[in-house]
Amino acid sequence: MKKDLLCLYDLESRDFQEIFEKSAKLKKMLREGIPHTHLAGKTLGMIFDKSSTRTRLSFEVGIYQLGGIAIYLNSRDIQLARGESVEDTARVVSRYLDGLMIRTFSQAVVEEYARYATIPIINGLTDLLHPCQILGDLFTVFEKKGRHEGLRIAYVGDGNNIANTWVEAAARLPIILVLACPAGYDPDAGILGRAMKNAPGRIHLYREPREAVSGADVVYTDVWTSMCQEAQKEARAKAFKAYQVNSTLMGHAKADAIVMHCLPAHRGEEITAEVMDGPRSVVVDQAENRLHVQKAIMEILMGGGKKD
Numbered sequence: 001m002k003k004d005l006l007c008l009y010d011l012e013s014r015d016f017q018e019i020f021e022k023s024a025k026l027k028k029m030l031r032e033g034i035p036h037t038h039l040a041g042k043t044l045g046m047i048f049d050k051s052s053t054r055t056r057l058s059f060e061v062g063i064y065q066l067g068g069i070a071i072y073l074n075s076r077d078i079q080l081a082r083g084e085s086v087e088d089t090a091r092v093v094s095r096y097l098d099g100l101m102i103r104t105f106s107q108a109v110v111e112e113y114a115r116y117a118t119i120p121i122i123n124g125l126t127d128l129l130h131p132c133q134i135l136g137d138l139f140t141v142f143e144k145k146g147r148h149e150g151l152r153i154a155y156v157g158d159g160n161n162i163a164n165t166w167v168e169a170a171a172r173l174p175i176i177l178v179l180a181c182p183a184g185y186d187p188d189a190g191i192l193g194r195a196m197k198n199a200p201g202r203i204h205l206y207r208e209p210r211e212a213v214s215g216a217d218v219v220y221t222d223v224w225t226s227m228c229q230e231a232q233k234e235a236r237a238k239a240f241k242a243y244q245v246n247s248t249l250m251g252h253a254k255a256d257a258i259v260m261h262c263l264p265a266h267r268g269e270e271i272t273a274e275v276m277d278g279p280r281s282v283v284v285d286q287a288e289n290r291l292h293v294q295k296a297i298m299e300i301l302m303g304g305g306k307k308d
């Protein structure tokens with residue numbers, strides 16, 4: 001694997017395999033109470049420019065279980081907020097930390113950190129991408145379906161960071177990704193164009209949710225208004241009105257289709273309570289798997305090549 005985890009497009013299929021195998025191993029060890037302090041003495045810094053429940057907790061708990069510690073840095077409290085450059089911050093923190101996770105706005109910023117830091121940089125969500133989330137989701141899909149090959153993943157809603165990362169995943173893994181987004185809310189054109197070229201016939205974009213969900217193995221949705229888009233909430237509620245994952249829509253999916261959501265969710269908007277809390281929903285398992293998968297990622301990137 002490369003030094004950093006900034007996007008899924010950078011991963012090769014053997015990297016995905018290594019992450020999923022290690023995640024399964026670590027999950028089993030935790031379940032069986034077997035100590036796995038593979039990162040004893042290591043420190044992860046976590047810079048947050050946006051809110052978080054799952055990402056912060058799963059990284060913090062994860063490194064603790066691996067024998068290391070995490071340091072939470074709200075970007076408002078560090079010198080970055082007073083104008084210290086990313087370049088200087090990246091160079092300096094590299095002398096203290098063994099890895100740095102960043103949740104911020106611009107993808108270019110995490111790339112800048114990666115350029116100047118000598119330690120691994122992990123993208124914990126940007127406006128463009130959320131690679132840790134989709135790695136956890138792919139692991140969950142594998143657990144539930146026993147394979148990735150040929151699975152039809154329907155993504156309904158906003159062509160946001162989650163959708164973009166699914167597009168990157170579909171360029172790298174043998175899944176079929178079928179998106180339904182309203183006009184004006186498509187995934188990033190550059191990401192979509194590159195992935196479609198790279199994986200011809202595996203990525204489809206529709207306007208009509210039913211078309212995307214028809215015959216799907218997995219139905220995935222995310223909020224209509226992402227963090228820091230709150231000013232657009234009303235316009236978005238109108239644009240996405242017909243894009244709700246509800247039981248009528250689920251009727252078009254395969255009988256054994258599962259429902260996924262990265263969370264946080266807004267019941268009654270992008271997903272009904274009935275579907276979210278129903279028997280096909282795997283959202284809590286999905287959230288749990290963030291822990292196991294990020295532990296694997298940290299071990300691979302921060303473990304200095306040490307094998308367990």
Ligand code: CP
Pocket residue numbers: 051052053054055056125133262263264
């Ligand atoms: N799914 C996810 O990243 O959740 P948080 O925003 O709570 O970290």
Ligand code: NVA
Pocket residue numbers: 125160161162222223225226227262263264
């Ligand atoms: N699209 C959402 C994902 C949250 C995990 C957001 O960026 O707010």
